[in-house]
Amino acid sequence: MTASHGSAAEHDTGSGEGDSAVAHNSESGYGQGAALPKKRPRTIRRRILLATGGVLGVGLLSVGAYAVNFGVVYKGRKLSNVGKLSFNTRVRIPPLLEGRQDSSGRRVFRLTAQAGESRLLPGRRTPTWGINGAFLGPTLRARRGEKVSMSLTNHLPDATTLHWHGMHLPAEMDGGPHQMVQPGAVWNPEWEIDQPAATLWYHPHPHQSTADHVSRGLAGLFIIEDDEAARSGLPDSYGVDDIPLILQDRQFNDDGTIDLRGASFMQSLVGVGGAGVLGDTILVNGTYDPHVRVSTSLVRFRLMNASNGRSYNLGFTDSREFRLVAQENGLLERPLPLRGLQLSPGERAEIVVAFKPGERVVLRSFPPELGLEFPTSRLYGGEDTFDMIEVRARDRLTESRPLPDTLRGAPPAIRVPEKPHTRSFRIDGNLRINGKSMDMSRIDEVCPAGEVEIWEVTGDAQVMHNFHVHGLTFNVIEYAGKKPDAWLRGPKDTVRVPPGGTMRLAVALPTYTDPKTPYMYHCHILRHEDVGMMGQFTVVEPGTESSAPRTTGGTHH
Ligand SMILES: [Cu+2]
Helix, strand or coil: CCCCCCCHHHHHHCCCCHHHHHHHHHHHCCCCHHHCCCCCHHHHHHHHHHHHCCCHHHHHCCHHHHHHHHHHHHHCCCCECCCCCCCCEECCCCCEECCEECCCCCEEEEEEEEEEEECCCCCCCEEEEEECCCCECCEEEEECCCEEEEEEEECCCCCECCEEECCCCCHHHCCCCCCCECCCCEECCEEECCCCCEEEEEECCCCCCHHHHHHCCCCEEEEEECCCHHHCCCCCCECCCEEEEEEEEECECCCCCECCCCCCHHHHHCCCCCCCCCCCEEEECCEECEEEEEEECEEEEEEEECCCCCCEEEEECCCCCEEEEEECCEEEEEEEEECCEEECCCCEEEEEEECCCCCEEEEEEECCCCCCCCCHHHHCCCCCEEEEEEEEEEEEEECCCCCCCCCCCCCCCCCCCCCCCEEEEEECCCCCECCECCCCCECCEEEECCCEEEEEEECCCCCCCEEEECCCEEEEEEECCECCCHHHCCCECEEECCCCCEEEEEEECCCCCEEEEEEEEECCCHHHHHCCCEEEEEEECCCCHHHCCCECCCCCC
16 A cells, blocks of 8 residues: 655655656556657647647647747746745635524524625635625534425525535435525525535536636535534534645736636737646635634645646645545545645545644645646646645644554445446547537436446546546546556545556445436536536436436436
């Protein structure tokens, strides 16, 4: 078992180029860059255009002008904030919202999506959207076995949705693009929490506008607890030794507004911007230039990559070891020692870190291993370095309980049947899945409720993608031809796709049936999702798949 996917020494010297990156990749099993042949220069322009969707430049610029402009833009796309921060602002902790129990025992949450103004940057006012506030939303918390009832009021000028990312629930409660909430309307989904303790999140999912709505500030965490995990021995005092860190990048315009496009005209012209917004400014829980004070010897951080398109390769500047204790959909059986951890958009991880009295250390994102080559690696943030937040330990720390060797409440590995049904999903250079772009009326896959299937996802060699499936949990059982490292296995609901390679997921299908309302599977780079890199699946009684409708209008095969 590989205990880490990169030492700090590699981090400090490796900028995503050369031998250190290659060694890094082969060690992690997370990238394929090392195995790919060197590309000839004359194919580069075509590849950039394919990879980034920048077809505009083909017609409007001569080859010479294209090359010059691309060079200028490319040079400016290697970003870092190291040395530019003072960590002077205490990080905001999203307020905990546990709802109210009504007379029938349901836990009722009142949420309002609203427009407002935030001071995200010093001396600037930024128009933003939020839930129950101007930016981001409260951390919701509920317990397994409870019935929850949501009341979402949309006070925004636009129709939106709220998707419960990672939640096991009926498709019509999922908050995907079929559950639009018009301005002024109220949406009341209800379901029973029926899955192990985990850090989930919520965010809008309107058809073709998700990137815009998330960029403006709509997102929040949803913590699920259960009786078993409560005895895991992990730190669990919210905001004290159990601290959420919502990691986001933003690009700000000079007037303080958030850049919603992610590329200037010239950048679009030369084909930069396929990743959508890759900002030069880091916000943690909506806080710029943040620090967090800790008062215990062990601290659990719930790390959430809520960025539109940016991946993070997280570690500490002194390369200290930490323990991975949970992935997206639940605890790990055993805390896993690591020094680095990569999160693509939508991925979460819980880690436990030890601190000494009075010390300070910075959580940094080192250049992520995207497995891409020149030039798309840089265009997807593969050479960027960002200080995320400084941790400041108080001079006196309360001694925490030692971390146990095994964690109670960890869900068992998904059991794959002997002859599992296998579905294949191939991503092509035009951001399509199995040759198709998202069609709201088309049901791409019909799945039997409660069964375990193998989903094979094959990536495009030139573009960074990941894969998220709604309403369920999966394990990664094979990654780019290899058994995945322990930190990649899951329980997960989102995972980076190996570029030019295939991953095999053991997918535990939802138990809720609804032949007419689909769940989604899609890339969680929000711009890719918005331009159609998404498909729909329904879940039906086993044996009724062939008679189930293949359109949301109800038409059969
Ligand atoms: Cu993608």
